[in-house]
Amino acid sequence: DIRELACPATPEITMTMEILKSLGGKAQYLPREARGKLRFFVNDTQFCLFVRRADNTFVGVTGHDPQMISGLKEAFEAEWKEIESIQDRIAPDVVGFDEARDWNR
Numbered sequence: 001d002i003r004e005l006a007c008p009a010t011p012e013i014t015m016t017m018e019i020l021k022s023l024g025g026k027a028q029y030l031p032r033e034a035r036g037k038l039r040f041f042v043n044d045t046q047f048c049l050f051v052r053r054a055d056n057t058f059v060g061v062t063g064h065d066p067q068m069i070s071g072l073k074e075a076f077e078a079e080w081k082e083i084e085s086i087q088d089r090i091a092p093d094v095v096g097f098d099e100a101r102d103w104n105r
Contacts (some may be wrong), residue, residue, distance in 0.1 A: 003027070005079055007035045011096025018100040028083055029090045042072040
């Protein structure tokens, strides 16, 4: 199960999300106001947590702590569920969405 939540800043990121969806993964777009300072990757055995700096770059850490993994999974599920119902409103405003959506037509 591959799922991604993102707020693309470039058409290339939007394209990779749409390609992921075409390959059977799932992707949802975050509204810009939900972009936040924290992003992460998580699976059953490890995580990578990124913190956005003031200059809009990220610094990251990785780990295997089961409590952190559990907490990040819970946060992901809550965010996924929260934005699922508004995808139709968000997606058309994402940079490069029309081109990415039509890439394989």
